[in-house]
Amino acid sequence: MPATASAADPRARAVLVAVDLQVDFLPGGRLAVPGGHEVVPLANAVAQGFRNVVLTQDWHPADHVSFASSHAGRAPFDEIDLPYGRQILWPDHCVQDTDGARLSAVLDIPHAQLIIRKGHHRAIDSYSTFYEADRTTPTGLSGYLRDRHIDTVYLIGLATDFCVSWSAVDAARHGFTTYVLEDACRALDVDGSLAKAHADMAAAGVRRIRTADVMD
Numbered sequence: 285m286p287a288t289a290s291a292a293d294p295r296a297r298a299v300l301v302a303v304d305l306q307v308d309f310l311p312g313g314r315l316a317v318p319g320g321h322e323v324v325p326l327a328n329a330v331a332q333g334f335r336n337v338v339l340t341q342d343w344h345p346a347d348h349v350s351f352a353s354s355h356a357g358r359a360p361f362d363e364i365d366l367p368y369g370r371q372i373l374w375p376d377h378c379v380q381d382t383d384g385a386r387l388s389a390v391l392d393i394p395h396a397q398l399i400i401r402k403g404h405h406r407a408i409d410s411y412s413t414f415y416e417a418d419r420t421t422p423t424g425l426s427g428y429l430r431d432r433h434i435d436t437v438y439l440i441g442l443a444t445d446f447c448v449s450w451s452a453v454d455a456a457r458h459g460f461t462t463y464v465l466e467d468a469c470r471a472l473d474v475d476g477s478l479a480k481a482h483a484d485m486a487a488a489g490v491r492r493i494r495t496a497d498v499m500d
């Protein structure tokens with residue numbers, strides 16, 4: 285599908301959302317996703333087939349509630365209860381305007397039209413790029429997509445079992461036809477999180493496919 289497809293083309297109503305392809309989630313980063321770097325060239329290739337591409341960035345203040353360092357006596361991967369629900373505590377990562385929060389230098393999608401930054405409210409995490417973890421505070425992405433008459437969302441990126449799956453579930457729940465391109469994602473797999481993500485995506489009607497299914 286060339287990037288010049290006409291408005292009549294169904295691909296004009298589709299968006300590729302490339303989730304959190306950021307330095308801290310790549311090998312050597314502060315919350316590295318195993319094999320995360322393998323996704324970046326695939327993202328570059330698959331994006332060629334989309335007119336509409338949105339990138340996302342995890343973008344936390346230095347004292348973010350999701351950081352173990354913000355809670356005395358807690359260690360990364362502990363879980364705590366917060367007003368909006370259960371929260372896994374992470375190593376500090378993707379702190380606003382730091383090198384770790386930057387998009388991968390290998391990412392090459394010059395026609396991406398929007399970057400959604402999420403997780404910027406100190407007291408709420410946001411795995412999903414549609415709604416924060418209280419499930420009610422919007423990032424604005426669904427309004428942006430609806431204004432542009434986009435009804436189909438394809439997701440790739442990091443991590444399958446957190447930001448990709450939560451975004452996919454929210455997209456499907458809010459009426460978008462939703463696909464996850466699984467070979468262009470990698471998982472953290474913390475304590476059964478990947479199996480749970482698969483179950484949650486199935487329940488929400490998210491379709492799991494491969495990049496070859498959308499590339500000519």
Ligand code: VGL
Nearest residue numbers: 304342374442443446447
């Ligand atoms: C993510 C954990 C914490 C992700 C972000 O991008 O999947 N995971 N923050």
Ligand code: ZN
Nearest residue numbers: 342350378403
């Ligand atoms: Zn985060």
